[in-house]
Amino acid sequence: MRDGIKSALSQLEQECLDCGACAEVCDLLAELTDSPGELARRGIDVYLAYSCFLCDRCAAACPLELRPSALFAARRMAAVEKGEIDPEEYNYLLPDRKEHVMQLYRSYCGIDYGDLEAEKGAEICFFPGCTLMTYSPVLTREVFKRLEDECGCRGMLTDCCGKPLSQMGLEERAAESSRNLVDKVKCLGVKRIVVACPGCYYYLYEILGQEEIEILTVYEVLDFTEITAENAPLCTVHDSCPDRFKGVFSKGVRAALKKSGFSVVEMTANRGDTPCCGSGGQVSHFRPELAEKLIEVRLREAEKSGARVLLAYCLSCVLNFATRPSGVKVRHVLNLLLGLDEDYSDVKTKVLKILENAG
Ligand code: SF4
Ligand code: SF4
Structure with missing residues (x-):
């Protein structure tokens, strides 16, 4: 990198x-x-x-x-x-530290996937990514169950891909995290990884590209046609930055929504031209006002589209939008496709409380 x-x-x-x-x-x-x-x-x-x-x-x-x-x-x-920033001050953002906010959240809420961890010989594995497995255990377990039933998935990889470390500038720690993941995947004998998060998907491609391991999205392998939506609300989709150039998720998600009976109206900026949701590059921790502006502009754009639901396929985007008042309901694409509704509006408040308690 x-x-x-x-x-x-x-x-x-x-x-x-x-x-x-x-x-x-x-x-x-x-x-x-x-x-x-x-x-x-x-x-x-x-x-x-x-x-x-x-x-x-x-x-x-x-x-x-x-x-x-x-x-x-x-x-x-x-x-x-050069030591111009002290990474220790940001341990709550760094997935290789026990003070990482998502580890604290999972421990506080009793979220654990020990029963689903991939073991040796699990050729097909699910890689949910830190955000999904932390803030939506419901979706995580349901996707795993569907992958197990339909695609022979035999375990879950609950590791972090290492991207947050790389984005913070901690290249050596990111490389170590990637090396550990590559070693683990090889040692388990994994041949195919099914990914839910666009950030993880493209990052895994970079670190596992040489290993002859197939990396696919949940939208490519699951058949969502059985869940045909009745009285389906008009939706609009916020695309994710890592998907900007290849569009694997933006195409797969729209195709799955269409098959399931949902109609999508596009916002003016979509697919490769989509602005960041405000969570990219950890900027919200350094320049919150820049992130706030992006969130507000995007929510107004979603309202203007006429859609009743603003969807995203990255849970970080969902959480950023869901906590602000708006005229649209904010959901993860999988909430609709799997028929599992969830309200994310108070997740960030809960996170702040957990961080305050942790000192
Ligand atoms: S100023 Fe023009 S050429 Fe330079 S980076 Fe921007 S768009 Fe590209
Ligand atoms: S924030 Fe601006 S400069 Fe940075 S990557 Fe996005 S568009 Fe480019």
């Missing part, structure tokens, strides 16, 4: 045309006076590095397909290496 960021940064330094197309789709770039190319050449401060959602909407708009996010990601790595 480090090499990819370095080469994207050097491309930015050398090739950026200062054309401004990226700033048209990004409030952060729009508020800066210099183009990404100029910033790459002269360098940026730490505060700015942690102000970028790492969402790559700018890269999708760039005529040269340059990646301004590399500038911010590289500066984060440098900040860690």
Whole structure:
């Protein structure tokens, strides 16, 4: 990953045309006076590095397909290496620490998947991702059951993919986390991994790409046609940043919704042009006002679409939208496809209480 960021940064330094197309789709770039190319050449401060959602909407708009996010990601790595930030202060965000908020939440709520953990010989496994298995044990267990019945799934991998560490700039810890996961998957003899979260899906592709392990989405392997929705509400879909360029989830989700009898109305910005939900790059912890603005704009856009339900296939996006007042109901796509309704509006309040109690 480090090499990819370095080469994207050097491309930015050398090739950026200062054309401004990226700033048209990004409030952060729009508020800066210099183009990404100029910033790459002269360098940026730490505060700015942690102000970028790492969402790559700018890269999708760039005529040269340059990646301004590399500038911010590289500066984060440098900040860690130079000791400009103290990672210990952010243990609640870091999945390899026991103080990680999701570990605290699971322990507080008694959420445990010990009975489903993959064992040696489990060739087909489910990888729910930290957010889904923490904040929706109902969906996690139901998806597992469906995969077990329909696809021969024999266990669950409850590890973190390591992406949050990489996004914080903790490249060595991210690499260690990835190595551990690769070793575990090889040792168990896993041949196919079914993934629910787009962030995990693309990250696993990067770290397991060489291992001849098939990685599929739940929308590709489960047949949702049995659950035909009656009186189905009109829905709109918020797409996820990691899915921006390949669109595996955006296509699969819309096809599954259509098969199940749901109609989708599109918001103006959709698929590859979708703005971040506000949870990308951990910016909400460093520049909450930037994240709040994105959430509000997106909720108003969903209301304007005429949809009654705003759907997302990443639970982090769902949680960001669900906690704000709006004229739309916010749900995970799987809540509709599996016929399991859940209200996520108080999850973040509960998280804050748990964090306060943990000191
Ligand atoms: S990655 Fe997202 S937040 Fe960062 S500069 Fe690009 S569009 Fe803006
Ligand atoms: S859109 Fe691409 S070429 Fe244009 S200013 Fe942004 S990074 Fe540079």
